[in-house]
Amino acid sequence: GQNIDQPTEMTATEGAIVQINCTYQTSGFNGLFWYQQHAGEAPTFLSYNVLDGLEEKGRFSSFLSRSKGYSYLLLKELQMKDSASYLCAVMDSNYQLIWGAGTKLIIKP
C-alpha cells in the first residue's frame, strides 16, 4: 500500500530551528509537496521537490532523497505565527496526491 509517515506533533522554541521529517512509500513518484495549514484554515503551498537535494525559500527549506523515500522541511528563525500543521504529500505515478496526516508544530516563546 501507499504510506506517508510524519511525526504527529513537535514543539520548538521561538527563534530556533526545527526539522520535520517525512518518509514515504508510494507506487511511483512525481514529486513531494509541503503545505502549511493553520487551525481552521485551508492548506497553503510551501514547497515542491522532484529532484534530490535542498530547495531553499526564505526561512523554509525542503530536502528530498528519492532513494531513501525521505524528505524534511526545515524552518529557521521560528516565529509564533509558524505554529501550524505541516502536511507532507507525495504525487504518485497516477499524479494523485497521497497525504500524510500532518505534523502539528507548537512554538513556545
Added chain:
Amino acid sequence: GAVVSQHPSWVICKSGTSVKIECRSLDFQATTMFWYRQFPKQSLMLMATSNEGSKATYEQGVEKDKFLINHASLTLSTLTVTSAHPEDSSFYICSARGGREGETQYFGPGTRLLVL
C-alpha cells in the same frame, strides 16, 4: 497568482436541505479540481477529482449521489451536498490544478458546513 476562491465560507442549514459550494480559480485555468473534506483534528480526505467537461471520479466510500460535483468550466467547479444531515457537518476544501498533471494544487479557503 494561483488564487482559488470558495463560496460561501460558512453555511448553516437544516437537516434535509441541499447546499451548494462553489470553487473558482481566479487567475488560471483549472483543468482539474479536487474536493476534500476535513473533520476537526483529522487529516485531509480526498472526496473526488473532477476534470472540466467530464464526470467526477469519486474516492471509495464517497456517495456520488449525495455529493454532486459539476465542473462546467475551466474556472468553476461546484459541490452540492444533497439532503444534508448532521454527520455531513465538516470543513469542505477545494483545490485546483492547471493543465499539467504534475502541477501544484492550490487550495481554496474552505467552506464550513454545519447541519442542524
